[in-house]
Structures are given as structure tokens and as C-alpha cells.
Amino acid sequence: MDLTTIETVLGLASSAVGVTSKAASTADAIKKLFSSEKAAPDNGEAMKLVNALAGELTTANVMNVQLSEALRRLSDELRKEDEFAKEKARYALIATERKDMVYRLREDAANGQPIHDACPVCMHEKKIMYIRGEGDTRHCQANNHHIFRYSRTPPPRVYGHYGRGDF
Numbered sequence: 001m002d003l004t005t006i007e008t009v010l011g012l013a014s015s016a017v018g019v020t021s022k023a024a025s026t027a028d029a030i031k032k033l034f035s036s037e038k039a040a041p042d043n044g045e046a047m048k049l050v051n052a053l054a055g056e057l058t059t060a061n062v063m064n065v066q067l068s069e070a071l072r073r074l075s076d077e078l079r080k081e082d083e084f085a086k087e088k089a090r091y092a093l094i095a096t097e098r099k100d101m102v103y104r105l106r107e108d109a110a111n112g113q114p115i116h117d118a119c120p121v122c123m124h125e126k127k128i129m130y131i132r133g134e135g136d137t138r139h140c141q142a143n144n145h146h147i148f149r150y151s152r153t154p155p156p157r158v159y160g161h162y163g164r165g166d167f
């Protein structure tokens with residue numbers, strides 16, 4: 001989760017609350033002006049307050065639009081995080097015979113999918129990428145530099161070059 005998204009939302013929310021409470025106190029001032037004991041309220045003062053209120057409400061509207069957009073983005077990010085966490089929970093971290101760590105789909109969470117391994121490097125970047133191949137050395141489908149060693153290859157048999165002598 002990108003914390004700046006949450007900080008943006010909280011910043012916008014507190015500004016929106018500030019503008020709204022300012023508008024509320026301006027509206028209050030207008031009300032007081034008209035309910036005062038005075039027979040004729042000061043029209044000039046009233047006009048100033050009404051204009052101020054209109055401005056504050058416009059600002060509040062703009063902030064509310066920004067806030068609701070930021071909230072939508074945040075909720076979108078949270079949903080994606082949640083989906084990824086659920087998907088990742090289907091895998092278990094295992095060590096290959098060569099002690100490379102990979103994620104393997106758990107049997108009990110396979111839901112009919114073939115058991116496969118996923119790249120831990122990509123998993124760290126919140127992407128689920130399959131590990132291809134079936135040899136001793138396999139690589140990530142998204143990046144050939146993500147290489148995983150699986151089984152211990154028996155030491156290559158050395159054929160002697162001695163005694164051929166025909167070259």
C-alpha cells in the first residue's frame with residue numbers, strides 16, 4: 001500500500017472539514033446579523049457575508065469532488081491489495097533441492113489449477129508470475145534473469161582424452 005495515497009485522502013478530508021466548518025460559521029454570522037435586535041441589519045455587512053459564504057461553499061464543493069476521487073482511488077488500491085493478498089495466500093514458500101526459494105501453489109487451494117511454482121522476486125513486487133520449464137534450472141516467465149535452480153545435477157561424467165591419439 002502506497003502511504004502517500006492515504007496521506008492525500010486525510011489531507012483533503014481535513015481541509016474539506018475546515019472549509020465546511022468555516023462556511024458553517026459564516027452562515028451562523030449571517031443568521032445572527034438578521035436576528036439581531038436592530039430593526040434594520042447592515043446590508044453591506046450582510047452582502048459581504050453572503051458572498052463569503054458562496055465562495056466558501058464553492059471551495060467546499062471542489063474539495064468534496066477531489067476528496068471523493070481520492071477516496072475512490074484509495075478504495076481501488078485497497079481492493080487490489082486485498083485481491084493480491086488472497087491470491088498470494090494460495091501459495092506456500094518452499095525450498096528447492098538446491099535451496100532456492102520459490103512459491104508453490106498449495107494442493108488445498110489449487111481449485112482445479114495445475115500445481116505450479118511462482119517467482120518470489122515478482123511476488124515481492126506484487127505480481128504472480130509462473131516459473132517455466134522442468135529442468136534443473138528454470139526461470140520466471142516475466143524475467144529471464146529470475147533464475148531458479150531445482151535439482152542437484154550429478155557431476156558430469158568425464159571421458160578421458162588420453163589414449164585416443166588419432167588426431
Ligand SMILES: [Zn+2]
Nearest residue numbers: 119122140146
Ligand atoms: Zn520473476
